[in-house]
Amino acid sequence: MTEVKNGDVVRIHYTAMLADGSAVDSSQGREPLELKVGAGQIIPGLDREISGMEVGETTTVTVPAQEAYGPHDDAKVQTMPRSVVPEGVAVGTRLQGTGPDGQQMAVTVIGLDENQVTLDANHPLAGQDLVFDVTVVEVVNG
Numbered sequence: 001m002t003e004v005k006n007g008d009v010v011r012i013h014y015t016a017m018l019a020d021g022s023a024v025d026s027s028q029g030r031e032p033l034e035l036k037v038g039a040g041q042i043i044p045g046l047d048r049e050i051s052g053m054e055v056g057e058t059t060t061v062t063v064p065a066q067e068a069y070g071p072h073d074d075a076k077v078q079t080m081p082r083s084v085v086p087e088g089v090a091v092g093t094r095l096q097g098t099g100p101d102g103q104q105m106a107v108t109v110i111g112l113d114e115n116q117v118t119l120d121a122n123h124p125l126a127g128q129d130l131v132f133d134v135t136v137v138e139v140v141n142g
Helices: 044-050
Strands: 009-018 023-026 033-036 058-063 077-081 094-098 104-112 116-120 130-141
Touching: 009 044, 044 058, 044 130
Parallel strands: none
Antiparallel strands: 009 023, 009 033, 009 130, 058 130, 077 116, 094 104, 104 116
16 A cells, blocks of 8 residues: 655545534545645645555544634624625625735625624634545656
């Protein structure tokens, strides 16, 4: 068997779940995800665990929030005038915008009334521990 090491380009199948078992994302039914191990292309906690696995191996990895999308940051939640969002926006809507530094960012509408809107710029999975079932399908080069 071929053991995966940092710098290898691998193809993996994965299923990501919240700690309660509810599915978040999966590569099942699509092409495997191709990535360079150790290059920071996926969340750190999962990237580290793939190194040392063997082709064909399946494992379950629990990734704490700190090593996934980070903790929920209250400073990224802001209330603004309702006029900053388009008409027809509802709670739960994801919007793209430009941050104060000019960088593109995504926000989620988490509160809304006739005068103001509350926007959350945290990743939707921030603060969540994640569980991955991951299978190394192949090492493309190493």
